[in-house]
Amino acid sequence: MIPFHSVLPEVAQREVRYVRLVAPAPDSALSGLPADEYAYLDYYCEELNCDCRRVFLQVIAKDQPGKVFASISYGWEKESFYRKKMPWNPDDAVGTVLGELDPLNEQSEFAADLLELFRRVVLDEPYRLRLRRHYLMFKEELARGGASGKSGRDCGPQATATWIAGIRRWKMEDGI
Numbered sequence: 001m002i003p004f005h006s007v008l009p010e011v012a013q014r015e016v017r018y019v020r021l022v023a024p025a026p027d028s029a030l031s032g033l034p035a036d037e038y039a040y041l042d043y044y045c046e047e048l049n050c051d052c053r054r055v056f057l058q059v060i061a062k063d064q065p066g067k068v069f070a071s072i073s074y075g076w077e078k079e080s081f082y083r084k085k086m087p088w089n090p091d092d093a094v095g096t097v098l099g100e101l102d103p104l105n106e107q108s109e110f111a112a113d114l115l116e117l118f119r120r121v122v123l124d125e126p127y128r129l130r131l132r133r134h135y136l137m138f139k140e141e142l143a144r145g146g147a148s149g150k151s152g153r154d155c156g157p158q159a160t161a162t163w164i165a166g167i168r169r170w171k172m173e174d175g176i
Contacts, residue, residue, distance in 0.1 A: 001044060001046070003041060003043050004042045004044060004138055007141050008134075008137060008138065008141060015130060016040075016041065017127055019038050021036060021038065022035050023035045032109075033110055033113045033117070036064075037063075038069065039059070039060050040057045040058075040118065041058045041059075041060060042056070043058065044056070044135055048143055052085065053075055053081065054075040054096065055074050056072070057071070057073075057074065057118070058072075058105075059071075059072065059114045059118075068105075068108070069111065070114035071101065072114075072115055072118055073096065073099070073101075074123070074131070076097075076128050076131055076132050078097070079093045080093075081093075082097065099115060099119055100115070101115055
């Protein structure tokens with residue numbers, strides 16, 4: 001997986017999805033989350049022949065940009081699409097379309113709350129369409145030769161941390 005911002009940084013700067021969370025009510029489902037601004041950074045598969053139509057999201061916080069708070073896998077197509085892609089375990093398609101914590105990647109003690117925030121608030125129709133558009137743009141850019149390793153782009157943790165530090169929109173303009 002390659003971060004979208006390493007391939008199309010200008011688009012990523014404009015369109016990174018984030019949530020400003022003020023102190024939640026004690027009886028809220030999200031009461032365990034610390035107040036902060038959380039960015040959902042999208043990553044996509046670099047295999048040009050792959051048509052997985054999925055995104056991997058890492059959730060980071062403004063006040064702790066070096067820490068991954070949640071790693072979420074999500075697919076925007078209908079469940080039937082993923083059932084065909086995963087015939088060995090078609091029931092996994094349900095988790096894919098709802099969004100699920102990625103079992104192979106870093107999670108914090110707040111990961112379940114951030115997944116719930118993703119499902120309830122972040123994942124509206126415009127954002128679902130944005131992820132699909134990012135996927136298509138990403139694949140098109142890679143096909144033109146904008147692939148990370150081949151073009152010399154740095155996709156490592158330090159490059160991502162530097163990019164995160166430069167997010168210009170750490171404020172509530174996205175309407176969430």
